[in-house]
Amino acid sequence: MRGTRGVLQNIGILAFGQAASQALGVVALVFLARHLGTHWFGVVQIGVTFMTYTLIVAEWGMISTGIRGVSRLDDQGAVRRYVRTHMGLMAVQALVVLTIGAVVLPRLPFVREDPVVFWIYLLSVVPQVFLLSWAAAGLERMTWVGAAKIARAGLYAVFVLALLIPLEQLTGLAPQRIVPALYLLALTGAALIVGIPLSRWIGGAPLPVLPTLAEARERWRQATPIAASVIVLRVLVSIDLIVLGVLATPEVAGNYAAASRIIALLVVAIEVLWSALLPRFSRLAKLDPAGHRRAFNLYFGFVCAALLPVAVGGSLVADDLMAVLYGAQFPDAGPVFSVLIVSTSLLALGMFLGNALISEDRQSRYVPAVVVGAVVAVVGAWLLVPRLGGIGAAFGMAAGHTLLFVGLVGTFLPRFDRSFVRTIMVLLPALAVMAVVVELLGDAHVFVRVVAGGVTYGALALWPLRGLLRTHRPARPGSAP
Numbered sequence: 070m071r072g073t074r075g076v077l078q079n080i081g082i083l084a085f086g087q088a089a090s091q092a093l094g095v096v097a098l099v100f101l102a103r104h105l106g107t108h109w110f111g112v113v114q115i116g117v118t119f120m121t122y123t124l125i126v127a128e129w130g131m132i133s134t135g136i137r138g139v140s141r142l143d144d145q146g147a148v149r150r151y152v153r154t155h156m157g158l159m160a161v162q163a164l165v166v167l168t169i170g171a172v173v174l175p176r177l178p179f180v181r182e183d184p185v186v187f188w189i190y191l192l193s194v195v196p197q198v199f200l201l202s203w204a205a206a207g208l209e210r211m212t213w214v215g216a217a218k219i220a221r222a223g224l225y226a227v228f229v230l231a232l233l234i235p236l237e238q239l240t241g242l243a244p245q246r247i248v249p250a251l252y253l254l255a256l257t258g259a260a261l262i263v264g265i266p267l268s269r270w271i272g273g274a275p276l277p278v279l280p281t282l283a284e285a286r287e288r289w290r291q292a293t294p295i296a297a298s299v300i301v302l303r304v305l306v307s308i309d310l311i312v313l314g315v316l317a318t319p320e321v322a323g324n325y326a327a328a329s330r331i332i333a334l335l336v337v338a339i340e341v342l343w344s345a346l347l348p349r350f351s352r353l354a355k356l357d358p359a360g361h362r363r364a365f366n367l368y369f370g371f372v373c374a375a376l377l378p379v380a381v382g383g384s385l386v387a388d389d390l391m392a393v394l395y396g397a398q399f400p401d402a403g404p405v406f407s408v409l410i411v412s413t414s415l416l417a418l419g420m421f422l423g424n425a426l427i428s429e430d431r432q433s434r435y436v437p438a439v440v441v442g443a444v445v446a447v448v449g450a451w452l453l454v455p456r457l458g459g460i461g462a463a464f465g466m467a468a469g470h471t472l473l474f475v476g477l478v479g480t481f482l483p484r485f486d487r488s489f490v491r492t493i494m495v496l497l498p499a500l501a502v503m504a505v506v507v508e509l510l511g512d513a514h515v516f517v518r519v520v521a522g523g524v525t526y527g528a529l530a531l532w533p534l535r536g537l538l539r540t541h542r543p544a545r546p547g548s549a550p
């Protein structure tokens with residue numbers, strides 16, 4: 070029933086599939102932006118942001134607790150019952166969100182642009198109940214988790230690229246209304262891809278049933294701190310577009326989204342990484358605290374090594390990259406990208422640290438740092454958008470992202486061992502050399518600059534990362550990451 074691959078294999082499976090689907094997603098995003106134009110692209114991206122909040126509220130921490138709960142069960146019957154009752158709770162939560170959404174949605178100021186767009190996005194909470202990637206992740210069936218993630222992002226990208234214009238011509242519907250319908254279709258396809266094999270692994274169809282009241286209370290007790298942190302964390306990820314939807318024009322939001330949606334891939338990458346790490350980290354936290362600490366230093370070291378050059382290099386090539394992707398259609402995207410690529414990298418590192426707390430059942434420690442960061446982001450964006458527009462929202466978000474990262478680093482300072490600190494110190498000069506190479510090639514095409522900088526950094530970072538890996542080499546599958 071349970072997968073037997075090592076965590077590095079699980080990460081590889083998820084990373085390969087996610088990289089392929091996200092690359093296709095970038096192509097679809099650029100196509101969509103060019104096809105819809107700044108106004109309707111802004112409206113759709115505000116709709117996507119609204120949908121994200123509804124999905125998170127409807128999920129209410131059940132994905133993380135579900136992965137953790139399934140990972141700690143070995144009996145097939147117990148797993149089947151856990152999955153079905155977990156789905157039952159998610160169905161109740163989806164119904165609550167639909168009811169509240171029906172009351173709240175007409176009162177949101179940005180909805181007047183096209184209410185149909187936002188009503189369709191609200192319905193996404195229904196197929197989410199049947200999207201059981203979390204159960205497959207708890208069983209460490211990462212091939213199928215990867216397939217579902219590919220389907221969710223990849224099918225949507227394919228539908229947008231292949232069907233949007235034909236459906237627009239065939240039906241006469243406005244394209245901004247077709248886009249959310251295509252997303253619902255992709256979400257349904259992803260649910261089928263993982264749901265069919267899951268029924269075989271757990272010995273029955275994964276149909277939702279209600280748990281006992283005592284079980285529901287206990288799961289809600291466990292999930293609520295996670296839900297609170299995830300909801301507030303989402304404020305740190307995307308409240309900027311909601312603020313722009315309220316205080317600015319759709320054109321300003323469209324320029325901002327052209328930059329921020331590409332950068333959001335960093336957040337997706339951390340979420341994918343923790344889909345592979347959380348089951349094994351949860352077991353280690355319970356059975357082998359010393360192994361948990363070694364694994365934490367190893368994986369966080371590699372994540373830092375990957376995100377630092379993205380932040381520095383992305384900021385240096387921001388204007389040229391946005392110009393290559395969008396031409397002159399989104400002129401304000403470059404400055405926004407240069408700020409957000411740095412701050413979102415810090416946010417992604419903070420998310421890694423927060424998920425490490427979740428794996429230890431210390432999710433309540435995650436909440437204060439997230440709340441402080443979110444409050445600063447909202448207040449900063451709200452004050453700066455009327456004065457500065459999109460770049461003001463970026464600066465407000467950057468302040469919140471930085472505070473979250475600093476706060477969680479303070480929480481984990483006793484956990485960082487010498488080899489981790491030594492690795493980070495050696496990587497800093499490599500970043501400086503990379504930045505010099507990128508700047509010296511300022512007249513070259515942006516992709517030449519990116520490749521040259523990446524190769525330079527990779528060559529200089531190889532030695533310290535090999536040392537970190539030797540110090541914290543993963544154990545055999547089944548015992549440690």
